[in-house]
Each structure stands twice: as structure tokens, then as C-alpha cells.
């Protein structure tokens with residue numbers, strides 16, 4: 633079942649005499665219940681605009697955007713969606729705990745359950761040590777964590793996270809990744825924008841790649857990164873007397889060890905059979921999967937060769 637859907641979604645920003653800016657150009661995506669969906673694209677691709685339209689914070693120029701098949705204007709639907717904004721602006725003079733109390737009230741958590749819920753969330757996002765510190769004194773990663781706690785306050789079915797990993801150190805990123813996994817195990821759907829592609833590759837079931845408002849790729853990671861055309865790196869200890877010339881293919885050959893990259897497993901097997909029969913010993917066989925980062929750069933560059941990519 634689709635819990636989030638856009639159909640031909642288009643957003644054109646136009647202010648006065650300024651040139652119109654096409655932020656979304658006919659975007660159609662569907663996110664299924666229970667999946668972790670990565671929404672990727674370089675700066676200005678239209679990711680935040682999509683989330684804002686889904687949440688009815690912006691109106692589309694044309695097309696449709698639906699969440700949980702219901703009108704988001706109704707309170708029950710809103711209560712089933714959690715949102716963590718990209719650049720959260722929280723009340724700086726509140727402590728983390730006071731901030732969550734405020735959100736608990738906004739989310740109608742009954743007063744006798746608030747403390748327990750807040751304690752649980754603070755624990756979940758690893759902010760116990762800073763619960764009584766004011767938000768103005770938080771680091772960027774700490775603001776991200778408290779923002780995530782806020783998004784989960786009312787136990788939402790669908791969680792929209794706009795760059796949840798930015799500003800976190802490697803340990804923090806691992807913790808948030810584990811948390812996103814745990815949310816999925818609890819049956820929630822997670823839709824998130826990210827630039828940190830290695831993390832996306834680890835946790836997403838499916839991804840969409842967007843550039844200049846257009847959808848360029850959509851699919852599961854195995855579909856997009858391919859499984860059959862995988863290259864394989866092989867490393868062999870060659871028999872005495874092997875010369876560079878006798879190898880017949882390109883590679884590194886030092887101290888009797890030959891390292892090379894073959895286009896697929898078939899080629900690798902042929903090469904290994906040939907050399908093992910001459911006394912070579914296999915030291916390593918490493919499948920080379922294309923990384924999501926390579927695919928991302930390749931896809932965006934094919935569309936727009938001049939784009940500056942920072943991932």
C-alpha cells in the first residue's frame with residue numbers, strides 16, 4: 633500500500649519581476665508502507681520543496697501530493713506523520729527537555745504520560761546528558777537529535793526526515809542509522825532526504841534521485857546498482873617465472889603478486905582456472921559493486937555536465 637504519493641507534481645516559484653524558478657517538474661513517486669525510502673539529489677534539487685508540499689506547508693503549482701491517502705488538513709492524519717525539518721529553528725532559550733514538553737503538549741500527549749514519553753525519547757536519541765542544557769548551547773548534531781525526538785513524539789506511522797544525518801559525527805550517524813532501522817522494524821515508513829550517500833546505501837530499501845526538480849532514477853538499490861555486471865578484483869600469487877608479458881591483461885604485478893580487475897564473475901573464473909592450472913594461488917577475490925555515490929555522480933553528470941557536486 634502506498635502511504636505517500638506524488639503525481640506529476642510541479643512547483644514554480646515566481647516572485648514579482650524575478651525569473652520564475654522551476655523547483656519541481658512533474659515529479660511522480662510512490663512510497664510503500666514499511667519501507668525506508670531515500671530521496672536524493674544535489675543542492676536545489678527540490679527535495680525540501682517536495683516535503684513541504686506533502687505537508688501542505690507549500691501549495692503545488694500543479695499535480696498532486698498525498699500522504700496516507702488522506703487529506704492532511706485533518707488532525708488524525710497529521711498525528712500519524714512525524715516531520716524533522718532541514719534547518720530546525722527551535723526556541724533557543726528552552727532546554728531540550730522543556731522543548732520536548734512543549735511539543736508533547738502540542739501533540740496532545742496526556743499530561744500523566746508526558747514525562748515517561750519524554751524520558752523514552754531522550755534516551756532513544758542519546759541526549760540524556762544534555763536534557764537540561766539550553767538549545768542555544770547545543771552543537772548542530774545535538775539539535776538534530778532533539779529534532780528527531782520531536783518528530784517521533786506522537787508515535788507516527790510515517791516519518792519524514794529532511795537531512796537527518798547532517799551535522800552528526802560518524803558515531804552519531806551510526807546511532808541515527810540504527811534508530812531509523814529500529815523505526816522500520818516497528819512497522820513505520822521512513823522517507824528521508826540525505827546527501828550522505830554511504831549511509832543511504834546501508835539503510836534504504838529504495839531510492840529516488842532528483843535533479844533540478846526532475847526524477848532521474850527510482851528503484852531498489854540492487855536494481856540501480858546492478859548485481860550481474862559486477863566487476864571482480866582478483867589477487868593471485870603467481871608461479872615462479874611469471875613475467876608481466878605472460879599475464880596478457882592489465883594489472884599490478886609486484887613481488888610475484890598480481891592484482892587485476894575483471895568485468896564479471898565469468899571472466900574472473902576463466903582467468904583463475906587458467907592460472908591455477910599453472911600453479912597460481914588465489915589470495916583474494918573481491919566483488920566490486922558500484923557505489924551509490926558513483927551512480928549518483930554519474931546520473932547527475934549525464935544530465936548536467938557542469939554541475940558542482942558536493943556529496
Ligand SMILES: Nc1ncnc2c1ncn2[C@@H]1O[C@H](COP(=O)(O)OP(=O)(O)OP(=O)(O)O)[C@@H](O)[C@H]1O
Nearest residue numbers: 645653654655673674675676677678679680681682
Ligand atoms: N520560497 C522560495 N522562493 C523561491 N525559490 C525557492 C523557494 N524555496 C525553494 N526555492 C528554489 O527551489 C529549488 C529547490 O529548492 P529545495 O529547497 O527544494 O532544494 P533541496 O533539494 O532541498 O536542496 P538542499 O539539498 O540544498 O536542501 C531551489 O532552486 C531553490 O532556490
Ligand SMILES: [Mg+2]
Nearest residue numbers: 679680681718
Ligand atoms: Mg533541502
